[in-house]
Amino acid sequence: NRVMNRNKLYTIVFCVLTSISLLGCKDDVTEEITKLQVDRAFSPTGLAATIVDKTGVRLTWKAVNNAKTYTIEVFETADFSGTPTKTVDNITFLQVPYTLTGLAGDTQYSIRVKAVGEGVTDSKYVTATAKTDAEQIFQNVNTAKLTATSVALNWPAGQTATTITLTPGNITRTITAAEVAAGEAVITGLTGETLYTAKLLNGAKVRGTITFTTPLDLGGAIAVTPADNLATLIANANAGDVFALFPGTYNINADLLITKTISIKGAKPSDKPIIKGAVFRMKANAGLSLKDLDIDGTGALDGNQAIVYTDASDAAYGNLSIENSNIKNYVKGFIYVNVKALIESVTIKGNLISNIECNGGDFIDFRTGLAKTLNFSNNTVYNSVIARDFFRMDPTGSTNFPAFTSIITVATNTLNGVCNGAANRLFYVRLAKHEIYSSKNIIANSGGILTNQASTIIVPANFTANNYFNAATYMAGSATSG
Structure with missing residues (x-):
């Protein structure tokens, strides 16, 4: 018993001493935990990269307790090899979010951030990637x-x-x-x-x-809109001017005096401008080119022809050219020359011509003038020349200009329902010197004739591959057929 009591005593004494020892160490253990000592800064966490303003990168991360500043490095290589494209040091957390600027557009970047503390080694890097947007430094086009x-x-x-x-x-x-x-x-x-x-x-x-x-290529032409006064522009034109008319309606209802050689064309051939009620009066030996227009004679003064030569002259007028246009709704006819006028050339090509009544004149009507050459090709004419002649050239033209032979070429046209009277001629040409060439034309639905004038020179060899459909009298009823 004495031995057992002694052992119990020793055990009690040991436990008491151990407790005292532990109590004595309590303050030291607590102090150690609250003052954790490490030899390296902690790495930032939560690093995120967002593109701003196309080439800026906005970086955010969470603060590190033992970091004084942060360092950012930017690379164009995925493995961070080589020299950084950009390095930013000494960033405090008060500057976070931090935006990187001055980067290239349309570029994939690898970005890393580390914490820098005092008396400790820098943290390990944390990384992120970002691709900048394509830049836009172009300024608006002037x-x-x-x-x-x-x-x-x-x-x-x-x-x-x-x-x-x-x-x-x-x-x-x-x-x-x-x-x-x-x-x-x-x-x-x-x-x-x-x-x-x-x-x-x-x-x-x-x-x-x-x-x-890019705007329409006007080729140096003067742009004209329906808001402009076309008649005034033409009256003040200089020789060689080209007027490009934008789509819309140009209400003229008057004579346009052509005193200088000019050109008038549609700016957009697929959307032809409408010139309404205009009579082009040729004066002072001028030439005229009309192209890609819709020429509507509704409202023309006295129902006159589209083109009228006004001034008599011994000198030649410039070239007359009418191409790729619509010509319609003229009462008296298409072209009228009833003065002493010599024209260098007349070219009428690729037009759609309709409702030219010819009440008071013939379709192309030379009474006292002469064209050195007249080329009428690739046109379609319908509902026109109801009871008159198509080409009329009176002998006075040769009287006024005896030295010239008029060369008339008519090719690849479609003439439907023209010259319907039994005595209405396709060619009523009585010039002293002329040549007529007709080929590959379609004359359809007409009761007229080719000609009934012996003075109209029809050479069969010059009339080739013409097609007369429902127009039998062009062969049988002509003084000379072809």
Whole structure:
């Protein structure tokens, strides 16, 4: 018992001493935990990268307790090899979110961030990736520097770029150092009325993208809209002027005096401008070109012809050309020459002609004048020349200009329902000297005749491959058939 009691005593004493020892150490253990000592800064957590303003990267991360500052490194390599593209030191957490600027557009970047503390080793890096958007440093296209065939493209002066590409057309244009300094490059060789996309590149990286549409190629012509006074413009024209009429209706209802050789054309052939009620009066030996127009005689003064030669002259008038136009609704006829007038050439080609009644005149009517050459080709004429002659050229033209032979060529036309009277002639030509060539024409649904005048020279060899459909009298009823 004495031995057992002694052992119990020892056990009790040991437990008491152990408890005292542990109580004595309590303050030291608590102090150690609250003052954790490490030899390296903790790594940031929650690193995220977001693109802002196309080429900026906004970085966010969570604060690190033992970090004083942070360092950012930016690489264009996925494995962070090589030299950083950009390094930013001494960033405090008060600056987070932190936005990286000055980066290239359209570029994949690898980004890493580390914490930097005092008296400890820098943390390990944490990483993120981000791809910047393509830049847009192109400035708006200056319409004053935009033509049908060229454009001036601008960007901030001094901003580096190497090439400009344009589509369609697969155009690639190298940018010179002078153009970089000026921030402008002029691109030529473009096509009118075309939507282009231009890209500004530095190497393979896109620095700007812009679209623009080239205007209609007027070829140096004077642009005219329905809001303009066409009669006044023509009255004040200079010789050689070309007027390009944009779509719309031009109400004239008056004579247009042509005193200088000019051209009037539709700006958009697929959408012809309508010239309404105009009589083109030729004066002062002028020439005239009409193209891609819709010429409507409704409202013309006195129902006159579309073209009327007014001034008598011993000198020749310039060329008359009417192409790819619609001519309609004239009462007296199409062309009228009842003065001493010699015309260098008359070309009427590719037109659609209708409702030219010829009440008071013939269709092409030369009473006292003469055309050195008259070419009437690829036209369609219908519902016209109801009871008159188609080509009339009286002998007075030769009397006034005896030295000239008029060469008349009529080819590949469709004439439907013209010259319907039994005595109405396709050719009523009585010039002393003339030649007529007729080939590959279709004359349909007409009760008229080719001619009944012995003075109209029909040479069978010059009349070839013409087709007379429902127009039997063109063969049987003519003094000379062909």
